[in-house]
Amino acid sequence: MKSYLFVLITGLLLASCTEKEPRTDYVINGNAKDVYNGIRVYMSKVGPNGRPVMVDTAIVMNEKFKFTGALSHPELYYLNVASVNGRIPVMLENAEMTFELDKSNILESILLGSEAHSEMLEFNSTIQEHKEKLIQAQKNYSDAQFVRDSVNMEKDKEVIEKLNKRIQDYPFEFIDDHQDSFSTVQILEMQLRSRDFDLNRIAKAFNNLDPSIKNSEPGLSVKNKIDGLRQLIEKEKATQIGAIAPKFSAPQPDGTTLALDEVLKKGEITIIDFWAAWCGPCRRENPNVVRIYEKFHDKGLEIIGVGLDGRRGQQNPKEAWEKAIKDDGLTWHQVSNLKYFDQIAKDYNVNAIPAMFILDKEGKIIAKNLRGIQLENKVAELLN
Known part of the structure; x- marks a missing residue:
């Protein structure tokens, strides 16, 4: 019996010792069908001034290319190919990933192997679905209005209001469901750039994130933007019509x-x-x-x-x-x-x-x- 316990404990210890360490580098294996040898593939990111900054370059050979590197955290990058129009956003992380280039439409290209990228695809797909429904509902309302169909106008108006609310609420629902994911940082950035952003709601969503996300470099960047906007709003309140002007x-x-x-x-x-x-x-x-x-x-x-x-x-x-x-x-x-x-x-x-x-x-x-x-x-x- 003692011998059995010894073997069992030893086996468990060996199993724990052989658990994989978190990966500290990434590999992107690119497939570029019908792209000639020597064509360059570019990797870029958005710099502090909002402009693209080139990060790396790969060369297509035999319809393949490869990027390698290391990241401190999952992050948004862009890939574009010299002979192909446009660029595609990709969430990269330390993992082995595969990129399937669609030469006819780069936005239809597929990146596999990045969990953060899959989450962003899920988010974008759902938002796009809601927006398409909204466009259809607005068309229905316009058609009903044209023929003065008040019954359907009222119904379509109700659908439009619900879809608008759904589009507003979904990002925050997604963030609440993915509080330990770096994809939430990108979604918060998108919310801060929206025309009618709700700063209090954004701040609350940020505060609910996992500490590992909040205290990361991109998390702190979002926090600084939230704090800066809050200060700006307070300054605007201090000089809005009806306020007492600051003394000087x-x-x-x-x-x-x-x-x-x-x-x-x-x-x-x-x-x-x-x-x-x-x-x-x-x-x-x-x-x-x-x-x-x-x-x-x-x-x-x-x-x-x-x-x-x-x-x-x-x-x-x-x-x-x-x-x-x-x-x-x-x-x-x-x-x-x-x-x-x-x-x-x-x-x-x-x-x-x-x-x-x-x-x-x-x-x-x-x-x-x-x-x-x-x-x-x-x-x-x-x-x-």
């Missing part, structure tokens, strides 16, 4: 400091005008602002210009700023830190100029980003 103070041309609050006390409404000497559109708009100021200053209009001079390569920014003030006849208050898009611009979520905010006497934003006749009409509406 900055040096005037003579070196003394002027605060926004000091200007607010002087008028009925105040325009904050973000501009710069180097900004062509700003300089072309200045004559219009001068005319509006001269017309409405006595009725309670104040303006404080915030100069964003000081960009890299600008010679003598203070001199350029002061010269532009004089040349353009800007007789209202002017301040600048001479630090390009400085903290004031960031607080107002200004990333392009000219940018304008109209404030009431209490500092509440009542209008923004108006130019030309629209700006004049708004000021007239507020002061006449």
